[in-house]
Amino acid sequence: MKKEAAARGVDLISLGIGDPDTPTFPHIVQALAAAAARPANHRYPDYEGLPSFRAAAASFVQRRFGVSADPETEVVSLIGSKEGIANMAVAFVDPGDVVLVPDPGYPVYGIGTLFNGGTPYLMPLRAEHRFLPDLHAIPEEVARRAKLMWLGYPNNPTAALASPQFFADVVEFATRHGIIVAHDNAYSEIYYDEAPPSFLATPGADALGIEFHSLSKTYNMTGWRVGFAIGNRELVAGLGKVKTNVDSGVFQAVQEAAIAALTGDPVIVERLRATYRERRDVLVRGLETVGLPCDPPAGTFYVWAPVPRGSTAADLARRCLTEAGVVVTPGNGFGDAGEGYIRLTLCSSIERLREAVERLRGLGL
Ligand SMILES: Cc1ncc(COP(=O)(O)O)c(C=O)c1O
Numbered sequence: 001m002k003k004e005a006a007a008r009g010v011d012l013i014s015l016g017i018g019d020p021d022t023p024t025f026p027h028i029v030q031a032l033a034a035a036a037a038r039p040a041n042h043r044y045p046d047y048e049g050l051p052s053f054r055a056a057a058a059s060f061v062q063r064r065f066g067v068s069a070d071p072e073t074e075v076v077s078l079i080g081s082k083e084g085i086a087n088m089a090v091a092f093v094d095p096g097d098v099v100l101v102p103d104p105g106y107p108v109y110g111i112g113t114l115f116n117g118g119t120p121y122l123m124p125l126r127a128e129h130r131f132l133p134d135l136h137a138i139p140e141e142v143a144r145r146a147k148l149m150w151l152g153y154p155n156n157p158t159a160a161l162a163s164p165q166f167f168a169d170v171v172e173f174a175t176r177h178g179i180i181v182a183h184d185n186a187y188s189e190i191y192y193d194e195a196p197p198s199f200l201a202t203p204g205a206d207a208l209g210i211e212f213h214s215l216s217k218t219y220n221m222t223g224w225r226v227g228f229a230i231g232n233r234e235l236v237a238g239l240g241k242v243k244t245n246v247d248s249g250v251f252q253a254v255q256e257a258a259i260a261a262l263t264g265d266p267v268i269v270e271r272l273r274a275t276y277r278e279r280r281d282v283l284v285r286g287l288e289t290v291g292l293p294c295d296p297p298a299g300t301f302y303v304w305a306p307v308p309r310g311s312t313a314a315d316l317a318r319r320c321l322t323e324a325g326v327v328v329t330p331g332n333g334f335g336d337a338g339e340g341y342i343r344l345t346l347c348s349s350i351e352r353l354r355e356a357v358e359r360l361r362g363l364g365l
Pocket residue numbers: 018079080081082083106152156184186213214215216222226227
């Protein structure tokens with residue numbers, strides 16, 4: 001429908017895909033240019049990542065979250081965190097294994113499970129439970145068979161954060177049932193008030209946890225494909241074993257640029273947060289005036305807005321597109337429990353967000 005509308009010449013405002021609209025910071029681009037010119041970087045990269053990249057990743061995690069990790073054995077570079085999330089299932093999910101997957105959630109958790117013969121068990125994320133899975137609602141039999149649990153906070157698509165207490169409950173649950181916890185922290189630096197924690201900072205998490213980090217959203221580097229996994233050494237080794245055998249490392253020049261990002265002045269990320277905060281306030285206040293009241297996101301650059309009574313996510317998304325030229329994502333695209341919501345992104349300028357609100361006013365919701 002989007003393509004059709006674009007072909008008709010409609011000036012679409014895309015609040016669909018979560019891809020930063022502002023460019024990668026210049027010092028990172030310059031670091032790439034210099035590194036790309038060095039012939040040593042033109043050869044096959046190490047599978048696990050340059051020691052200097054892994055050290056920069058470990059010290060970022062130490063500085064930001066107070067979590068210590070041995071760069072040699074507890075960090076592995078990734079060609080974007082999506083690669084690691086998908087390969088985590090190759091490494092650990094066998095046919096018949098149950099994987100606990102949040103619903104709604106980033107689709108790769110469930111798809112990776114299915115591709116490897118596992119069975120996703122969906123954990124609904126509901127507003128009344130602050131978009132955290134209800135661990136008590138997971139049947140004993142399911143917990144017993146579960147191999148792995150996926151979590152991701154700040155959460156895509158609900159924009160919720162998890163508290164240290166929730167993570168402590170997860171460690172208790174996972175320890176009791178012998179479950180690996182894989183925490184997706186791709187949005188760790190996109191927050192509005194309190195800085196979200198690392199799952200790995202939870203006492204006991206080092207025994208069963210692995211966390212996925214991404215440079216994509218923090219430094220506007222979605223196109224560069226670089227991230228890392230950090231945590232329990234056996235889990236990191238398992239993921240590394242898959243990478244060694246089925247794919248390759250990250251272009252070393254990109255790793256050098258990523259070091260410039262991870263070790264750079266944190267004020268640039270503070271400015272990025274300020275940009276999203278301003279956009280968030282404009283969009284959330286605007287949506288309220290057009291009959292789409294919603295909670296402001298606590299993290300991520302998504303707004304998770306309930307659809308008005310009597311409508312479905314798909315109906316509302318269709319009306320936004322066909323009647324207003326505004327692209328939003330129906331919440332059930334992230335799983336059945338996302339029905340009743342639409343997701344809008346903050347990856348457009350303030351002016352476009354204001355215009356989107358004015359166009360949505362015309363829907364008369
Ligand atoms: C929740 C979540 N995890 C992981 C990713 C993957 O990010 P990347 O592969 O760019 O690191 C995304 C991308 O949109 C995401 O939304």
